[in-house]
Amino acid sequence: MSARLWLVVPAAGQGRRMGADRPKQYLPLGGRPVLARTLERLFAALPTSRLCLCLDPEDSYFDSSWVPFADWRRAPGGGERVDSVIAALAAIAPDAADDDLVLVHDVARPCVTVDDLVRLVAALAEDPVGGLLAAPVADTMKRDDGTGRVGATESREGLWHALTPQGFRFGLLRRALHEALSRGVRVTDEASAVEAVGQSPRLVAGRRDNLKITHPEDLALAELVLFAQQQAVQAGSSTPEASPTGANST
Numbered sequence: 001m002s003a004r005l006w007l008v009v010p011a012a013g014q015g016r017r018m019g020a021d022r023p024k025q026y027l028p029l030g031g032r033p034v035l036a037r038t039l040e041r042l043f044a045a046l047p048t049s050r051l052c053l054c055l056d057p058e059d060s061y062f063d064s065s066w067v068p069f070a071d072w073r074r075a076p077g078g079g080e081r082v083d084s085v086i087a088a089l090a091a092i093a094p095d096a097a098d099d100d101l102v103l104v105h106d107v108a109r110p111c112v113t114v115d116d117l118v119r120l121v122a123a124l125a126e127d128p129v130g131g132l133l134a135a136p137v138a139d140t141m142k143r144d145d146g147t148g149r150v151g152a153t154e155s156r157e158g159l160w161h162a163l164t165p166q167g168f169r170f171g172l173l174r175r176a177l178h179e180a181l182s183r184g185v186r187v188t189d190e191a192s193a194v195e196a197v198g199q200s201p202r203l204v205a206g207r208r209d210n211l212k213i214t215h216p217e218d219l220a221l222a223e224l225v226l227f228a229q230q231q232a233v234q235a236g237s238s239t240p241e242a243s244p245t246g247a248n249s250t
């Protein structure tokens with residue numbers, strides 16, 4: 001049996017930094033909830049993949065009509081993002097093989113493009129470790145001295161922003177996450193767990209506009225990005241394959 005593709009979408013966060021009246025994945029973005037927008041992008045790129053959505057067990061906002069995938073299931077979100085991802089891996093374990101590729105994508109990144117998703121999957125198809133979308137750091141980097149003043153200017157040489165999706169083989173990812181947690185390693189993304197077991201994830205250069213909606217101003221920014229991406233498609237400056245919403249979108 002050939003390896004299958006799974007999508008794990010952690011969507012159980014509370015959005016504390018956003019400070020809205022509901023978790024940020026349910027705030028409107030161009031007239032649709034952020035969660036619906038993110039799933040639309042994933043479906044446009046990878047329609048036959050299997051989805052596991054991590055949702056807060058107490059979630060009262062979720063509507064299953066926002067899920068375009070034929071094959072999907074839900075997993076109970078945990079206290080931290082990593083706990084939600086571990087719960088998702090447990091939920092797919094009965095049907096997942098060790099060499100199946102699992103892409104983990106934050107629900108809070110609705111601007112990921114079809115082109116980046118397709119390129120990531122292609123780049124990881126034969127990679128024994130796996131990897132992640134990432135963007136090289138563009139600004140001069142300062143380290144503070146703890147008093148609100150600059151302590152040093154750090155070299156940005158070789159520094160990247162870790163984006164999502166991050167994709168790894170099911171068996172490796174599950175082992176790495178469990179080991180990292182049992183050793184008390186701080187895991188803010190899948191790659192850091194895989195690094196902690198001595199592997200080097202592949203860096204796949206992705207678009208800088210694949211932003212994570214985190215703070216209030218990010219919502220307006222994401223709306224502008226979606227609009228600009230759509231304009232680029234309509235103006236013909238983006239090929240259908242590279243289109244942010246897929247060849248068949250309006």
Ligand SMILES: Nc1ccn([C@@H]2O[C@H](COP(=O)(O)OP(=O)(O)OP(=O)(O)O)[C@@H](O)[C@H]2O)c(=O)n1
Pocket residue numbers: 009010011012013014015016017018023024025054077078079080081082084085105106107108109212213214
């Ligand atoms: N216990 C958690 C925490 C986070 N997430 C998800 O992980 C992604 C990245 O997390 P972050 O941006 O930190 O989201 P929140 O936890 O919602 O935000 P905050 O930290 O501001 O509360 C989001 O898609 C979020 O829904 C999750 O599934 N389970």
Ligand SMILES: C[C@](O)(CO)[C@H](O)COP(=O)(O)O
Pocket residue numbers: 081106161162163164188189190212
């Ligand atoms: C996974 C991630 O989006 C990569 O940048 C990020 O690590 C999530 O971090 P947060 O601490 O939950 O905001």
